Amino acid sequence: MKKVIALVLLVLLVMPVLFAAGQAEKKGGYEIVVVPKDASNPWFVRMKVGVDEYAKETGLNVYQRGTPQIDATLQAQLIQDLIAQGVDALCVVPVDLESLEPVLGQARDAGIVVVTHEGAALENVDYDIEAFSNAGYGAFIMDNLAEAMGGEGVYTTMVASLTNGSHNEWADAGVAHQKSAYPKMQLLDAEKRVESFDNGDVAYNVAKELFKKYPNLKGIMGTSSYDAPGVARAIEELGLIGKAFTSGTGMPLDNAALLESGVVKSLTLWDPALAGKAMIALAVKVLDGDKIEGTVDLGVDGYTNMKFKAGSDTVLEGEGWIVINADNVYDFGF
Amino acid sequence: MMERNTMQPLARFEKLYSNDRHLWRLIFLIIVWMIFIAITRFSRFYSLLNFQTMAAQFPEFGLMSLGVMLCMITGGIDLSVVGIANLTSILMAYLLIQMTNASGMIPAYAIPLVFVLAVGIGAALGIFNGILVSKFHIPPILATMGSGELFTGICLALTKGNAVSKFSRTYARTINNRIFDLIPVQLVIFIVMAILIWFLLSRTVFGTKLYMLGTSATAAKFSGLKTDRLLIKTYMLSGVCAALGGMIMLANYNSARADYGTVYTLQCVLIVVLGGVNPVGGKGKISGVVLAIILLRMLETGLNRFPTISSYYISLIWGGVLILIMVLNYFTENTPRFRKKIAR
Numbered sequence: 001m002k003k004v005i006a007l008v009l010l011v012l013l014v015m016p017v018l019f020a021a022g023q024a025e026k027k028g029g030y031e032i033v034v035v036p037k038d039a040s041n042p043w044f045v046r047m048k049v050g051v052d053e054y055a056k057e058t059g060l061n062v063y064q065r066g067t068p069q070i071d072a073t074l075q076a077q078l079i080q081d082l083i084a085q086g087v088d089a090l091c092v093v094p095v096d097l098e099s100l101e102p103v104l105g106q107a108r109d110a111g112i113v114v115v116t117h118e119g120a121a122l123e124n125v126d127y128d129i130e131a132f133s134n135a136g137y138g139a140f141i142m143d144n145l146a147e148a149m150g151g152e153g154v155y156t157t158m159v160a161s162l163t164n165g166s167h168n169e170w171a172d173a174g175v176a177h178q179k180s181a182y183p184k185m186q187l188l189d190a191e192k193r194v195e196s197f198d199n200g201d202v203a204y205n206v207a208k209e210l211f212k213k214y215p216n217l218k219g220i221m222g223t224s225s226y227d228a229p230g231v232a233r234a235i236e237e238l239g240l241i242g243k244a245f246t247s248g249t250g251m252p253l254d255n256a257a258l259l260e261s262g263v264v265k266s267l268t269l270w271d272p273a274l275a276g277k278a279m280i281a282l283a284v285k286v287l288d289g290d291k292i293e294g295t296v297d298l299g300v301d302g303y304t305n306m307k308f309k310a311g312s313d314t315v316l317e318g319e320g321w322i323v324i325n326a327d328n329v330y331d332f333g334f
Numbered sequence: 335m336m337e338r339n340t341m342q343p344l345a346r347f348e349k350l351y352s353n354d355r356h357l358w359r360l361i362f363l364i365i366v367w368m369i370f371i372a373i374t375r376f377s378r379f380y381s382l383l384n385f386q387t388m389a390a391q392f393p394e395f396g397l398m399s400l401g402v403m404l405c406m407i408t409g410g411i412d413l414s415v416v417g418i419a420n421l422t423s424i425l426m427a428y429l430l431i432q433m434t435n436a437s438g439m440i441p442a443y444a445i446p447l448v449f450v451l452a453v454g455i456g457a458a459l460g461i462f463n464g465i466l467v468s469k470f471h472i473p474p475i476l477a478t479m480g481s482g483e484l485f486t487g488i489c490l491a492l493t494k495g496n497a498v499s500k501f502s503r504t505y506a507r508t509i510n511n512r513i514f515d516l517i518p519v520q521l522v523i524f525i526v527m528a529i530l531i532w533f534l535l536s537r538t539v540f541g542t543k544l545y546m547l548g549t550s551a552t553a554a555k556f557s558g559l560k561t562d563r564l565l566i567k568t569y570m571l572s573g574v575c576a577a578l579g580g581m582i583m584l585a586n587y588n589s590a591r592a593d594y595g596t597v598y599t600l601q602c603v604l605i606v607v608l609g610g611v612n613p614v615g616g617k618g619k620i621s622g623v624v625l626a627i628i629l630l631r632m633l634e635t636g637l638n639r640f641p642t643i644s645s646y647y648i649s650l651i652w653g654g655v656l657i658l659i660m661v662l663n664y665f666t667e668n669t670p671r672f673r674k675k676i677a678r
Contacts, residue, residue: 099587
């Protein structure tokens with residue numbers, strides 16, 4: 001008997017908590033759920049900040065729900081649960097594109113609006129949001145590098161590998177942007193593009209060699225998130241701080257020391273919180289029956305001038321890049 | 335509450351309860367959870383669509399759990415179920431790609447064929463496990479962990495880590511279908527396999543031998559059981575279950591990949607223990623495992639109805655339920671013995 005009482009007590013204890021949780025849901029309007037790759041990755045914890053902010057601002061029933069681990073099957077099941085529950089819209093950052101197609105198809109068959117982020121190749125979506133176009137981001141990295149270099153000098157580009165699609169597009173766009181905007185800068189003719197294999201140590205060694213081989217080399221444009229930090233270590237070690245520069249994608253906290261000591265002036269990135277907000281804003285627009293055409297203004301910083309990717313009627317690209325420097329490096333939590 | 339019922343003079347009922355305490359406890363937990371959901375989230379849980387969704391979700395890991403259960407009854411374990419499932423589904427995905435013609439269709443015999451082949455592959459991989467365990471006397475936990483890694487490694491080598499897809503959608507559509515627009519096909523596959531295993535365990539000599547082997551391997555050997563063959567058969571069955579789970583995954587995700595379902599390994603072990611199978615072997619019923627599968631799915635789906643409950647708590651609640659059940663087991667398993675002692 002004792003254990004039954006204990007069990008009942010336990011249930012009674014848990015109930016109010018869950019009840020309280022249940023009551024909070026009674027907000028009007030659409031129910032929109034953001035499903036990230038998982039719940040605990042700092043990148044998506046940051047996304048949740050944006051989602052919660054959006055819910056607070058608009059009063060809509062918007063929330064983020066992730067799986068405890070990154071797993072394609074868990075994500076698919078969570079989405080199936082949400083479909084059965086009859087939400088109005090799903091905003092998904094897919095773990096794995098292939099496995100999600102049938103599930104997202106089910107969602108759309110059930111009349112649920114589907115917006116994705118970083119899922120440009122998906123078919124069963126209403127729209128997919130990309131933070132930026134590859135060309136736009138490449139030019140943005142170049143702007144940062146040019147600013148550090150004072151708009152003059154010899155530079156080269158670094159990619160994870162010469163076969164990586166987006167990295168090379170960024171690098172190409174960066175070079176093109178330099179030619180039109182920074183005529184005093186010059187691409188290193190002997191080695192126009194080097195590879196880091198997405199590895200900080202490789203980036204470091206390659207950069208060290210480059211700076212030794214070409215004493216007039218003043219800057220390296222990084223693309224993968226290991227490039228610029230690796231190059232920065234080489235700059236620091238060779239005592240070239242203030243003489244050689246780098247910029248490129250980089251995660252804030254990993255590179256806090258480099259940014260604060262001034263070895264790197266700025267890194268580039270996009271903010272998952274804003275991407276989360278933009279997904280919801282687009283879902284609301286679709287639910288409201290707004291026409292999505294031409295340039296789309298989602299009312300979120302960097303997503304106010306979204307354009308369809310060339311040749312696609314589902315992929316929208318924004319200008320959602322951000323600069324990370326010594327001032328804001330601790331603002332993101334990752 | 336449940337005990338008050340059994341205190342009634344209905345001796346038959348008491349016997350029913352004391353025979354299957356564990357089962358009743360699981361049923362009790364499921365009912366408590368269902369009542370709770372009914373109070374808080376009635377309209378969002380009690381819909382036909384939701385039950386159909388759940389019934390289509392659990393067969394993939396449910397089938398793997400059945401295999402793990404069989405191995406655990408013999409005192410072993412099978413940690414390679416996910417590896418077997420993925421290897422099977424990847425191989426079958428390649429076959430389906432071959433059979434898909436230019437217009438995206440597959441011949442009518444394709445689906446039965448891939449299922450028969452999948453069962454064959456699962457059986458072969460299972461026999462491999464069984465040989466490791468029985469002939470080479472490798473502890474099952476290590477043998478199957480190793481073979482699981484091996485199978486996953488083969489998957490990775492075959493696919494280079496990519497998803498295998500682009501085969502005719504007819505396959506996924508057929509398996510994702512609902513019979514009479516009501517019963518998911520996945521559920522039917524699960525039920526057929528569950529009945530088969532139930533029959534083997536409780537109605538055949540094979541089942542009796544399995545429990546004997548699990549209770550005491552030494553006694554089983556000295557009473558003339560061919561334990562090697564018995565173990566190989568058990569792991570073969572587990573492999574078949576896992577392979578079928580893989581085929582369902584192939585349909586649910588319309589693709590196969592080396593790392594699909596990696597969380598299922600642990601989940602299956604938890605389900606089987608939660609279902610009342612003794613980890614040391616010799617004890618356990620399929621009904622308990624099936625109830626545990628249902629309880630897990632209902633807990634998870636139910637919790638997804640509460641947006642403010644972060645999914646971190648899913649692991650927490652799941653772990654809590656498991657420990658609660660095991661602690662309750664300790665009490666109920668021990669008290670009767672205690673009573674008997676006094677009676678003597």
